[in-house]
Amino acid sequence: MAAELYDFWHDCEVIKLESEYDGYTGEERYAIITDLSKSELHRRYSSELKQLKPYVVLTREMGQAIKDMDQNEDKFLHRYLRGDIYITCCDRDEATIQALTVEDEQTKQEKSWAMQRLEEIYTKALESATPQQRRHWLLHFINGLSFQEIAEQEGKSVPTIFFSCKNANDLVTKAIMEVNL
Secondary structure (H helix, E strand, C coil): CHHHHHHHHHHEEEEEHHHHCCCCCCCCCEEEEECCCHHHHHHHHHHHHHCCCCEEEECHHHHHHHHHHHHHHHHHHHHHHHCCEEEEEEECCEEEEEEECCCCHHHHHHHHHHHHHHHHHHHHHHCCCCHHHHHHHHHHHHCCCCHHHHHHHHCCCHHHHHHHHHHHHHHHHHHHHHHCC
């Protein structure tokens, strides 16, 4: 049984949809990301799947597209938090994104106020994170260390650091969205 469970987690990635996506209202509780066909998945892991019903099965490509989208949302949110302004320009049917830096005095004051407010928001949001999540988030998003660098410093795996940062970042993102900055 333990070997079968290990094989399941090796062959599949499971996303708890309600936890991962605020406001999710679909019937499915989980997304199962795998390269296995639906019939092969059911043949090999019917007992594990019973605990996850209702669920949706996604290919690895679909799972990667979701991860890429989440990463891009985080990237644009952090650019916004840094005060970068982005516009989309169309040039020969290709959309490009350009960063603008506005340096007039009013913008500097607004940016300073916004940064102070954001610091208050993320400080409060991180109070509900574990000390480890808080430390990893600060090292990555504030000090600019990569997940690999943090993992090496702490003797942990890169995925452990990634998910620790992601969980803390979800708290920060939710807090920012609640105040509509």
